[in-house]
Amino acid sequence: EVQLVESGGGLVQPGGSLRLSCAVSGFTFTNYWMTWIRQAPGKGLEWVANMNQDGSEKCYVDSVKGRFTVSRDNAKSSLYLQMNSLRAEDTAVYYCARAVGVSRYSASYLYWGQGILVTVSS
Amino acid sequence: EIVLTQSPGTLSLSPGERATLSCRASQSVSNSYLAWYQQKPGQAPRLLMYGASNRATGIPDRFSGSGSGTDFTLTITRLEPEDFAVYYCQQYGSSPPYSFGQGTKLEIK
Numbered sequence: 001e002v003q004l005v006e007s008g009g010g011l012v013q014p015g016g017s018l019r020l021s022c023a024v025s026g027f028t029f030t031n032y033w034m035t036w037i038r039q040a041p042g043k044g045l046e047w048v049a050n051m052n053q054d055g056s057e058k059c060y061v062d063s064v065k066g067r068f069t070v071s072r073d074n075a076k077s078s079l080y081l082q083m084n085s086l087r088a089e090d091t092a093v094y095y096c097a098r099a100v101g102v103s104r105y106s107a108s109y110l111y112w113g114q115g116i117l118v119t120v121s122s
Numbered sequence: 123e124i125v126l127t128q129s130p131g132t133l134s135l136s137p138g139e140r141a142t143l144s145c146r147a148s149q150s151v152s153n154s155y156l157a158w159y160q161q162k163p164g165q166a167p168r169l170l171m172y173g174a175s176n177r178a179t180g181i182p183d184r185f186s187g188s189g190s191g192t193d194f195t196l197t198i199t200r201l202e203p204e205d206f207a208v209y210y211c212q213q214y215g216s217s218p219p220y221s222f223g224q225g226t227k228l229e230i231k
Contacts (some may be wrong), residue, residue, distance in 0.1 A: 045159075045167065045210055045222040059218040100172055107214035108157035108172035110179070115166055 002026035009116035022079040022096030029077040038092035086120045128223035134231040141198040145211035152215035
């Protein structure tokens with residue numbers, strides 16, 4: 001059974017930092033691009049960042065460039081999102097997700113974690 | 123960046139009826155790399171369709187997708203009570219970042 005489990009969320013003050021983790025099981029982690037997607041309370045979905053299989057390629061949405069860093073540890077089958085200089089508008093449920101296939105072009109998301117809430121507030 | 127516009131914003135129908143949801147892109151979506159998701163309150167999204175018309179694993183055949191270029195449609199024939207939810211389209215035909223539509227809420231009439 002494929003599982004993606006996020007952790008590390010919580011309440012943080014504006015300007016603060018937080019590191020999210022996503023532990024996966026049930027598939028060969030090293031075969032897949034991995035992605036972070038977020039959803040602000042009561043709002044729609046926003047694609048945040050992705051990373052290829054060996055970590056050599058990353059992409060970010062403009063609103064988080066220079067503040068967020070995606071990384072992975074293939075030995076631990078884990079994906080991470082380091083979030084710095086957090087703003088109120090970063091408040092959201094953050095999901096890690098895996099695509100249908102292994103190709104870079106296969107970016108529809110079949111498996112999702114349960115999501116983890118990040119609240120940025122003073 | 124490709125902007126996706128979904129319509130209508132809210133669709134009120136009764137069980138047994140047919141639902142037609144639209145997703146329009148600001149520019150052509152390469153290779154029809156367009157996906158549809160269903161999301162219920164408090165849950166992660168569930169992939170319904172990918173490549174515009176391919177049903178994901180375990181999705182009932184009352185769900186179908188169509189379209190190409192800039193216009194895409196998700197059709198649900200014979201609505202079941204569990205189909206009432208929010209639906210999102212997402213394009214992945216251009217280079218990332220990939221974009222989602224703003225969602226269509228399908229509610230019980």
